[in-house]
Structure formats: structure tokens, C-alpha cells
Amino acid sequence: MNPANYVLLSAVLFSIGAVGVLVRRNAIVVFMSVELMLNAANLAFVAFARMNGNLDGQTVAFFVMVVAAAEVVVGLAIIVTIFRTRRSASIDEPNLLKY
Amino acid sequence: MPAEGVFSLIWLLIALPLAGAVILLCAGRRTNSWGPYLGVLTVSASAVLGWVMLWEMLQVSPEQRTVEQNLYSWLVVGDFQADMAFQLDQLSMVFVLLITTVGALIHVYSIGYMSHDRDRRKFFGYLNLFVAAMLILVLANNYLLLYVGWEGVGLASYLLIGFWQYKPSAAAAAKKAFVINRVGDVGLSLAIMLMFVTFGTVSFEGVFGSADEASQGTLNAIGLLLLLAAAGKSAQFPLQAWLLDAMEGPTPVSALIHAATMVTAGVYLITRSNAIFDIAELAATAVIVVGVITVFMGAIIGSAKDDIKKSLAGSTMSQIGYMVAAVGLGPIGYVFGIFHLLTHGVFKAGLFLGAGSVMHGMNDNVNMRRYGALRTVMFITFITFAAGWLSILGIPPFSGFWSKDEIIHAAFEQGVVVGVLLVIAAGITGFYMTRMFIMTFLGKARWEEGVHPHESPKVMTIPLIILALGSTFLGMALLFWGDIESWLEPVVGFESKPAALSTAATIAISLTVVIMGAIVAYVMYWRRPVPIEEPRGSWLTRAAREELYGNQVNDALVVKPTYVAARATAVLDAKVVDGVVNGSAAFVGALSTRLRRYQTGFVRSYALSMVGGAVLVVLALVLVRAS
Numbered sequence: 001m002n003p004a005n006y007v008l009l010s011a012v013l014f015s016i017g018a019v020g021v022l023v024r025r026n027a028i029v030v031f032m033s034v035e036l037m038l039n040a041a042n043l044a045f046v047a048f049a050r051m052n053g054n055l056d057g058q059t060v061a062f063f064v065m066v067v068a069a070a071e072v073v074v075g076l077a078i079i080v081t082i083f084r085t086r087r088s089a090s091i092d093e094p095n096l097l098k099y
Numbered sequence: 100m101p102a103e104g105v106f107s108l109i110w111l112l113i114a115l116p117l118a119g120a121v122i123l124l125c126a127g128r129r130t131n132s133w134g135p136y137l138g139v140l141t142v143s144a145s146a147v148l149g150w151v152m153l154w155e156m157l158q159v160s161p162e163q164r165t166v167e168q169n170l171y172s173w174l175v176v177g178d179f180q181a182d183m184a185f186q187l188d189q190l191s192m193v194f195v196l197l198i199t200t201v202g203a204l205i206h207v208y209s210i211g212y213m214s215h216d217r218d219r220r221k222f223f224g225y226l227n228l229f230v231a232a233m234l235i236l237v238l239a240n241n242y243l244l245l246y247v248g249w250e251g252v253g254l255a256s257y258l259l260i261g262f263w264q265y266k267p268s269a270a271a272a273a274k275k276a277f278v279i280n281r282v283g284d285v286g287l288s289l290a291i292m293l294m295f296v297t298f299g300t301v302s303f304e305g306v307f308g309s310a311d312e313a314s315q316g317t318l319n320a321i322g323l324l325l326l327l328a329a330a331g332k333s334a335q336f337p338l339q340a341w342l343l344d345a346m347e348g349p350t351p352v353s354a355l356i357h358a359a360t361m362v363t364a365g366v367y368l369i370t371r372s373n374a375i376f377d378i379a380e381l382a383a384t385a386v387i388v389v390g391v392i393t394v395f396m397g398a399i400i401g402s403a404k405d406d407i408k409k410s411l412a413g414s415t416m417s418q419i420g421y422m423v424a425a426v427g428l429g430p431i432g433y434v435f436g437i438f439h440l441l442t443h444g445v446f447k448a449g450l451f452l453g454a455g456s457v458m459h460g461m462n463d464n465v466n467m468r469r470y471g472a473l474r475t476v477m478f479i480t481f482i483t484f485a486a487g488w489l490s491i492l493g494i495p496p497f498s499g500f501w502s503k504d505e506i507i508h509a510a511f512e513q514g515v516v517v518g519v520l521l522v523i524a525a526g527i528t529g530f531y532m533t534r535m536f537i538m539t540f541l542g543k544a545r546w547e548e549g550v551h552p553h554e555s556p557k558v559m560t561i562p563l564i565i566l567a568l569g570s571t572f573l574g575m576a577l578l579f580w581g582d583i584e585s586w587l588e589p590v591v592g593f594e595s596k597p598a599a600l601s602t603a604a605t606i607a608i609s610l611t612v613v614i615m616g617a618i619v620a621y622v623m624y625w626r627r628p629v630p631i632e633e634p635r636g637s638w639l640t641r642a643a644r645e646e647l648y649g650n651q652v653n654d655a656l657v658v659k660p661t662y663v664a665a666r667a668t669a670v671l672d673a674k675v676v677d678g679v680v681n682g683s684a685a686f687v688g689a690l691s692t693r694l695r696r697y698q699t700g701f702v703r704s705y706a707l708s709m710v711g712g713a714v715l716v717v718l719a720l721v722l723v724r725a726s
Contacts, residue, residue, distance in 0.1 A: 021706055091702045098700030 006047035013040035027079045027089045031072070038068045102168035102187075105148075105155050109168045109185045109238065112148055112195060115141040117231035123224030131220045135213075138223030139206040142230050146199035153192055161589050164189055167240060174243070181301060186240035190590045193437065194237040194367060197444050201359050202230045204562040208452050209351040211558035212459065216349075222262060226355070229255035233360050237367060241302035242291050245368070249287060249332065252361045253280045259356060260348040272344035279341040283331015287368075290324035293317065307374035315379065322375050322382025326389060329365030333419050335393045340649045342416055343400070346408040350455030353408055358415050358451050359444035366422045366440055370433050373591050376426075383427050387513075390424030391520050393417065396647055398527035402534065403643030405633060406465045407454045410535055411447070414491065417528065418443050424517065425506040432509045433591035434584050439502035442574050446490040446498060449566030453484035456559055457539060460552035467535065468631050472544040476552045479560045481540050483567035488536045490570040492529050492613050495606075498574030508605045512596040522609050529616030537624045545631055 013036060020033030042061045049057025083089055102109055119141035123134050130137070156164050165188035173183040187195070206226060213219040232251025239245040261273030294301050297313050310318065329335065334342035334357075345357050356362070369376060369386060376383045394417050401413025418439070425436030458465060460477055474481040490499035503525065511518035546552065554560065577583045584593055600608070635641070642648060 018710060022703060022710065094702075095700030097698070099695040099698040 003047045003051045007044055010040045010044035010047065013043065025090050025092060027091050030091060031075055035068060035072070038064060100163050100166045102166050105151055106166045106187065107168065108148060109166065109187055110170060112145050113231050113234045113238065115145045116227040116234070120224050120228035120231060123220055123227065134220035135210050135223045138227050139203065139210065141227055142199060142206050143203045145230070146203045149195045149199045152187065153196060156192060164589070178299060179295060181241050181243040183244065184240045185238040186303065187238060188590055189586050190370065190437070191237045193441060195234065197441055198230060198233050198237070198360050201444055201448050202355060204565055205351050205355045205448065205452070208559050208562040211556050212351055212455055213349065222349070225255055225258045225262070229259065229356060233364070236364055242294060243301050246287055246291060249364065250284065252364060253277060253284070256356050256361055259352040260345045262348055262352070266347070269347040272347040276341040276345050279338050280331050283328045283338055286324040286327030286331065290321050290328065293321050293324065303371070310374040310378060318375055318379035319381045322379040323385060325368055325372055326382060326386055329368050329423070330389060333362045333365030333423065334416050335365065335389050335420065335423055336396055339393060339396065339416055340646070340653050343409050343412045343646055346406070346412050350408065350451060350458060353412070354448045354451035354455070357412065358447040362415060362419055363422070363440050363444065366419065366426060366436060369423070369426045370437060370591055373433055377429060383429060386427030387424050387517060390420045390427055391517060393420035394424065394521065394524045398524050398531065399639070399643045400646050402527060402531040403636070403640045405467050407457065407467050407535060407539065408465055410531065411451055411454060414528070414532065415447060417524065418447065421503065421506055421521065424521065425509060428509055428513050430592040430594045431512050431596055432506065434587045434593050435502060435505040435509055437587060438577060438583050439506055441577065442490065442498035442502045445566055445573050446487040446570035449483060449563060449570050450487040450491070452563055452566065453480050453487065456480040456555040456563060459555050459559070461550055467538040468629060468633070469545055469547055470539045471542045471546070471629065473552060474540040477554045479554060480563065483563040484536065484540065486567035486570040488532055491532050492617065493525060493609065496575060498570050501574035501578050504606055504609060507609050508602055511600050511605060522612050525609050526612035526616040529613035530620045533617040533620035534624050537620060538629055542625055542629060545629065
């Protein structure tokens with residue numbers, strides 16, 4: 001199997017995730033898109049590890065997974081807190097930090 | 100010669116009045132009751148010590164009369180060294196005696212004159228400070244220490260002119276005196292710097308020893324700068340405008356500082372620097388020119404003033420002009436300039452103290468148009484003033500005759516022009532001094548209502564009597580018994596050249612001119628009644644009343660441009676400097692107002708900018724890799 005196809009798939013997934021972050025209104029869906037981007041990166045790392053023949057990429061993939069987990073913890077906590085006060089998960093609503 | 104025996108106390112001459120000044124000024128009101136007496140005591144002690152030192156000096160042969168006392172190394176910076184060292188030679192000896200003796204008499208007089216003044220303790224403190232500073236000036240053995248004394252007397256003059264500082268005119272006069280003096284001081288400091296650059300030292304020994312090695316140009320420059328300094332301190336043209344205003348100070352101040360001693364410091368400076376002026380001919384000529392101009396200026400101004408003190412101040416300006424012209428003549432004139440300085444110091448102090456005595460009796464009125472016939476009520480003042488009057492006119496055998504005539508004779512040795520000019524000025528002197536004498540003591544009484552003139556107390560008349568005795572006999576004493584020419588010769592050199600006129604002819608001509616001037620005054624002021632209102636007078640009289648427009652010239656040349664420059668600087672500071680600072684602050688503010696719009700508060704727009712930035716970075720990387 002040509003590892004280049006995996007890199008291409010990773011690029012597609014990353015783009016879909018990026019568009020999802022920019023376009024979707026629900027905060028949870030935005031988070032899912034961010035997870036999608038992180039996993040696309042993981043896929044790219046693993047594909048390149050296979051292409052180079054050493055395991056450095058796979059090690060980094062572990063790091064990425066840890067970071068993703070931590071980020072989800074913090075992010076979901078923030079969203080839940082905002083939801084409790086505002087009763088809405090839209091990311092367009094809270095715009096108080098403007099000039 | 101090192102300082103031994105009584106000469107090891109040279110420092111005490113200065114320390115006594117200095118201690119007096121410190122005690123009186125620092126200890127404050129506690130010393131109010133005995134303060135004046137302490138002031139008199141310190142200066143009198145210095146005077147006694149000075150006379151003892153003179154006695155010792157007379158026992159020694161002329162080559163050994165210079166005594167040096169080095170207290171300590173004051174400034175040592177690299178190659179430059181200036182010591183706290185004093186030099187007592189024949190020239191500084193006569194100055195020490197003049198300063199301390201006349202000073203002591205004036206201190207005694209001030210006990211009576213200032214007896215009603217609340218601040219008299221401070222007055223004696225300042226007077227002592229002045230005596231100490233003047234002694235430092237004449238005893239210094241290097242130009243830097245001389246400059247310390249120079250500045251000190253300037254300070255004392257400021258404090259004493261503005262003694263009644265609640266009077267705006269007195270405060271302004273003190274400031275004017277100090278600022279004009281400062282211009283002269285610039286001359287002295289530049290001269291000192293030039294000396295250091297040229298000779299590597301500023302001590303008298305060093306400078307005078309190597310004077311002939313320097314170029315004419317350098318020596319002329321130093322000489323002209325020293326002349327500028329002397330002109331400032333001695334109220335010579337063009338820095339003469341402060342002297343008449345300085346009469347705002349109490350009369351003892353006018354007598355001591357602005358007649359006998361401080362204003363003679365310029366003459367001392369030029370005489371002490373004779374080694375430089377002997378070689379620098381341009382500077383010496385400039386000295387003569389300045390002296391002669393001032394002789395006439397002072398005489399003309401003194402002829403038109405109705406204020407007795409201002410008229411005497413004009414006279415001082417004129418007489419110092421005589422001294423300056425004399426020392427500008429070179430070795431033929433140094434001795435006579437100093438001789439006239441000594442006799443003038445005594446008789447002018449006597450005249451000023453006499454004027455003070457008159458003012459004391461006339462409720463401090465200075466207008467001579469309100470005097471008249473005072474000889475009937477103030478006999479001692481009348482007689483002592485007459486001694487001073489005859490002395491300044493130069494009538495033999497009074498002191499002024501011997502010294503002034505020698506100067507005129509020396510001027511004729513130089514050439515005819517200067518001699519003739521000095522003779523004419525002597526005639527004008529005869530006029531204005533006789534005018535003053537007649538208006539004050541003779542003629543009819545023109546006193547105001549309620550004025551009862553009376554003779555002054557003994558504490559004031561005794562110094563007057565002593566000074567009058569000096570005005571009468573000092574000239575003969577110094578010339579015949581003291582042999583002033585050979586006394587000063589080792590320090591300044593003395594020559595005699597054949598003159599255009601013989602001595603007898605000079606005496607005859609100058610006496611005739613003087614008496615003619617006196618007769619003019621007699622006709623104008625005794626034969627005719629003196630008007631109480633000031634008459635309009637000729638254009639010269641009006642110009643002389645305005646002090647020959649000296650103040651207006653200073654105003655236009657110096658004061659107005661300084662104000663313009665100051666205002667321009669203030670505008671520059673407000674508009675340009677503040678403008679730059681405030682402008683940059685405003686710029687930052689405007690920029691931030693523009694950039695604030697990007698803070699929309701929407702998460703999605705922030706995410707978009709992040710994506711946009713990431714895309715740019717990737718593009719840049721790709722382009723760098725590709726190229």
C-alpha cells in the first residue's frame with residue numbers, strides 16, 4: 001500500500017476539520033472538528049514513520065493523543081460552565097470580550 | 100622667604116575676620132547685643148597685626164621682604180597644582196594696611212550709623228566677610244586663590260548692597276552689581292585657563308617667571324581678559340553701570356567697598372600682573388584707553404547728580420580711572436597708581452563717611468538741593484569733609500596733590516595726549532567736588548520742614564577725624580618718610596623718563612586748571628541761589644543725569660536680547676519639545692483606536708485569523724524550500 005495515500009487522506013481529514021471549526025455554530029461540534037484535526041495529524045505522523053522506517057512518528061502520535069485528551073478535559077469544562085449560565089451552546093453568543 | 104616669626108601669623112590676618120563673620124552669621128540672634136563689637140574687634144586685631152608685620156618688614160632688606168606661607172596643597176589634578184598659599188610682599192602689605200585700617204575705622208563708624216537698624220549684627224557679619232575675602236584676594240600667591248577672594252568680595256558686595264532687601268530698588272541694585280561683575284569674572288576665569296594652557300601653572304611665580312616665553316598674541320589675550328575682569332570689579336567702562344546703583348546700600352558699605360577697597364581690586368590685579376602687561380603692549384594701551392574714558396565718564400556724571408552719594412560714586416569711578424590709566428602706563432606709572440589708590444582710599448572713605456554723617460543729620464535725605472549752610476550746625480563734619488575735598492582737588496599739601504600730580508607727570512612722560520586729557524579731567528574734578536562742597540555746607544539753608552540737622556555722635560566723628568588727618572598728611576608721609584617709590588620698586592619696577600613738561604610746569608598747569616574748575620562752581624553755586632527744583636539744564640547735563648545713557652545701552656545690547664532668547668527658548672520648549680512628546684503619545688493613541696476594531700469578541704473570527712496565519716506560514720516555508 002502506498003503510504004502517500006495515507007498522507008493525502010490525512011490532508012483531506014485536516015481540511016474537513018478546519019472547515020468544521022470555522023463554519024459550525026455548536027461548540028461541541030467545533031470541538032469534534034478540532035479532534036478530527038488532531039487525529040489527521042496523528043495519521044500523518046504514523047504514515048511518515050512508516051515511510052522513514054523508524055518509530056519516531058509513532059512516539060509523537062502518543063504525545064499528540066495525550067495533549068488531545070488534556071485539551072478536551074479543559075475545553076469541555078469551559079463549555080459546560082458557559083452552558084450552565086447561558087443555556088446555549090452557540091459560540092456566536094458570548095462576545096463580551098470585544099472593544 | 101618662608102614665613103617665620105610674626106609672619107607665620109599671615110593666615111591669622113584672614114582667619115580673624117572670617118571667624119567673626121562665621122560667628123555672627125551662624126550664631127544668630129543670640130549675638131545681637133555684642134555682635135557689632137566682635138566685628139570691630141576682629142578687624143582691629145587684624146589691623147594691629149598688619150602694622151606689626153609692617154614694622155618687621157621695615158627691619159629687613161628689600162630683597163628679603165617677600166614672605167610666602169604655604170598652608171596646604173589645595174588642588175592637585177594631574178599636572179595642575181594650586182596651593183592655599185599666601186604671599187606678603189611690599190604690594191600686598193600696603194593693601195593689607197589699607198583694608199584693615201580703613202576697615203576698622205568704618206566698623207567703628209558703623210556702630211553709630213547702624214545703631215537704629217534691627218539687623219545690624221548681620222551687617223557686621225557681612226562686613227567681616229568682605230574684609231576676609233578682600234584679604235584673601237591681596238594675599239593669594241596664585242591666580243586661583245585670588246579668584247576665590249575675587250568672588251568672595253563680589254558676594255559680600257551683593258549681600259551688602261541689598262542689605263535692606265525689602266526695598267525693591269536695593270534688591271535690584273544688588274542683582275545688577277552681581278550680574279555685571281560676573282561678566283568681568285568670565286574674563287578672569289578665561290585668563291586663568293589661558294595661563295594654565297600656556298604656562299602649565301597659575302601661581303604668580305610660575306606665570307611671571309615664564310612670561311617672556313609666551314607669544315605676544317597669547318599675552319595680549321591674557322592681558323585683555325584681565326582688563327575685562329578689572330573693568331567689572333572696578334566699575335570701568337564698559338562695565339560701569341552698577342556703581343551708581345550700588346549706592347542703595349548703607350553708607351559705610353559705600354565707603355568701604357565702593358570707594359576704598361573692592362573697587363580697587365581691579366587696579367591690584369593689573370599691578371600684580373605687571374610682568375604680563377610690560378610685554379603685552381596692546382593690552383597695556385587698552386588699559387590706558389579704558390582708564391581715560393572712565394575718568395571723563397565719572398567726572399561728567401558726578402557733575403550733574405544731585406544725590407550726594409551718587410555724585411561721590413561718579414567721583415570714585417573717575418579717580419579709579421586715573422589709577423587704571425596710571426598702571427596702564429607701565430613701569431613709569433605702577434607706583435603712582437598704587438600711591439593714588441592708597442591716598443584715595445583714605446580721603447574717599449572720609450568723604451563718604453562725611454556724607455553719611457550729613458545724611459544722618461538730615462533724616463537720610465540725599466538730595467543736595469535740600470542741604471546748604473550745614474557748616475553752621477555740623478562743624479566737625481564740615482572740617483573733615485573739607486580735608487577730603489582739598490585732597491581730591493589736589494591742592495598741596497594735602498594727600499591727593501602728591502599722588503594725582505605724579506600720575507599726570509607720568510602721563511606726560513608717555514606722551515602729550517594722555518597728559519592733557521588727565522589735566523582737563525582734573526579741572527572737571529575741581530568743578531564737581533567744589534559744587535558738592537558748596538551745595539552741602541555753604542550758601543543758604545534750603546532745609547525741609549521739620550529737619551533739624553545736628554552733629555553726629557563721637558563714635559562717628561572720631562573715625563572722620565582720623566581719616567581727615569590721613570587725607571591731609573598721608574601723601575607727604577608716604578612720599579617723603581615712607582619713600583613709596585623705592586618701597587614698591589622691587590615688586591613692580593620703576594622708571595623715570597624725560598617728560599614733555601617738567602615737574603614744576605605740570606604742577607602749575609594742573610593746579611591752575613583745578614582752581615579754574617573750582618571758581619566756575621563757586622560762581623554757579625555760591626554767587627547764585629541754588630534752585631530747589633532741578634532745572635532742565637543743557638543736553639550734556641541731562642545726559643549726565645541719565646548716567647550718559649549707560650543703562651539704556653546695556654538694556655539694548657544685553658538685556659533685551661537675553662529676554663528675547665529666553666522667551667524663544669521657552670516657546671521652543673513648549674511647542675517643539677513638548678510637541679514631540681505629546682505628539683508621539685497622541686500618535687500611539689490614534690493607532691490603538693484603529694487597531695481596537697479587530698477585537699470583535701467572536702470566537703470564529705479569531706479562529707479564522709489563526710487559520711489565515713497558519714496558511715501564510717506554510718506558504719512561506721514552501722516558497723523558501725522551493726527557492
